[in-house]
Amino acid sequence: MANFNIDSQKARTYDAIVIGSGISGGWSAKELTEKGLKTLVLERGRDVQHITDYPTTNMQPWEFDHRERLPKEVTDANPIASRCYNFKESSQHFFVKDNEHPYVQEKPFDWLRGYQVGGKSLLWARQTQRWSQFDFDGPARDKFAVEWPIGYKDIAPWYSHVEKFAGITGNKDGIDTLPDGEFLKPHDLNCVEKYFKEQVSKQYKDRHMIIGRAAHLTDPQQIHLDQGRAQCQSRTICERGCPFGGYFSSNASTIPWAMKTGNMTLRPHSVVHSVIYDDKKQKVTGVRVIDANTKEMMEFYATIIFVNAAALNTNLILMNSISTRFPNGLGNDSGVLGKYVAFHNYRASISGEYEGFLDSTTDGRRPNSGYIPRFRNVYKQETDFLRGYAAGFGANRITYSDPANIGESLKASLLEKKYGNWSVGSHMMGETIPKESNNVALDTNLKDAYGMPLLKINVGYDDNDEKMIKDYIEQVTEMFTNAGFKNIRAHDGHRNPGNDIHEMGGVRMGKDPKTSMLNEWNQLHAAKNVFVTDGASMTSTSTQNPSLTYMAFSARSVDHAVKQMKAKNL
């Protein structure tokens, strides 16, 4: 019996464990297995195999019973998921249903999750901008949160590393607030977008409008073909999963790549309960898992642990990892675990019309749009709020048909496509300031179906966010007006925090163990063989879509971890 136990323990021992298989966990898995480490990847949801498990990906529009609208039964049962733009008939199976995975909202917060292999990497917006040094300088310059322990030069080579593999389309624009990367050929801007770009450059010396940088294979290279991926076909139904692998997801890219090394064991239906800290050995030795099907608790062991459960679940796991040494959560000597959570302010948008280029239109479809990098408070503080916002921008030729009357005349007019003006639109992506009062904690009473404590989310907007919304509306309205756009309308959708799906922080990086959880290598100050490289690690949020930075952190952190492991320091 004793031998059996030893054998069983051996069978459950790996070099590394990765918690989560989403955009950052996939990268941790790829880098660890490529470096030869036997790696266990734990995913709480079901497996989703590339192509095979994309049930709607080849369905024509008319094959959907409700033409992508969800039945009332579904929207009534899932008000949180239903507020996500991407939750529809063709993609609903990749979203967590509200009542299956409850949480406590101290303030309204839309927590959108994808519990499956690949996580939300199947559903993301695929926008991939690098941070600049201006972004890393934010907290220190403007005196909020804590100083970042790294700068742009530390992460730049790792941005290059992940961009080359993931495949990023973009244009080298040479803007110092938005560093250029390793780009595949850019998507076209359309006539009105090009016109607006010129107008913006003419009228403002430090404002720009560029084509978005996105994780799409516009021009696949050998490294992408080696992954079994092909050129993006511009179908623009990415949220169903792409059979071409035209956009980057864990499912199409990092997970099968890691599998191919022979070093990865992927275990779906594995809800991580906690990270094990052995008080006798004085170190982290593994992970406790609840099998989602049998509810059986089991343990797995490894020399190093990567926590990539997505920002808020990473917080939850660490808070639930209690030991004599860490009674308040793993690595939480500072007391900052779960605090200084932030997100992106997406509340405002602006629409308008342009009456030029009426002899022109677009042809085909484009899974990307224009982008206005942050221009506010970059070189110095110039407004009554801190930081700034980036903005999306796009133009489309309006087509319509006249639905007057009924009968044969209606039929004839429906089939006669008419061209209207161009519609133009923009939405804000504002930096929010991490604060102690925006936080998450474990509920002391309520538990989920696995016996895990429910997460209590206490995150809201503040005065800085309100001022920023006002400024975005003023500034972009002015830019639209100066460009000759008409019928300009601003809209504050008052969406809940979380609906941006860019929640970050709670396990922040910093120089000082007294005020931060992680060091400059995304490594727990107080438990050196544990690494957090997802959104939880973010000290501040900047304005960029965050996934590319999590990918770069993961690759950089694995490189450091494996070097340390080989030097027997872990």
Place this chain on the structure above:
Amino acid sequence: MERRVALKGMAAAMGAMVSLPAWASGWNDTSLGKVKFFAPDQAETLKGAVEAIIPKTDTPGAGELGVATFVQRMVTDCYDKKVQDTFAKGIDNLDAQSKKAFQKSFTEVTKAQQLQLLQEVEKSTDPDTKSFFGLLKSLTIQGYMSSEYVMTNLTHFEFIPARYHGCVPVAKG
């Protein structure tokens, strides 16, 4: 601060995990039996109405393209009971108006008479009648324009465009 938590139905959700997952059903249902809101005669009236709104010409009309089933399914699955009742009442009223004007049910009168009856309904100022007709017409247009026949043969939908050109001349004619 108000504490809001959604725990309801968790047991049911757990049960669902061991049987066929919810995402595996629903999207491949082509049976008409699932649509059960309308009585058979109401369904026939609806079919006549969608065909009158978008009739057969040198190409098929909405009736032939199965748009009535689509309209019924949308009303049944995507709207609340009040809208459903108003819609059913609107269908019954169409039949009643037909009997009053032509002494025949809506499905038995001529195409010209059907059109005439619908045009009368379109002119109505009664709020319920207006909302019935508005929904009937918009769902008929949606169902017709998103039908396989129209998207394939008339509007030439491209499932895989494989291109984006940002600035091309508007096609003439």
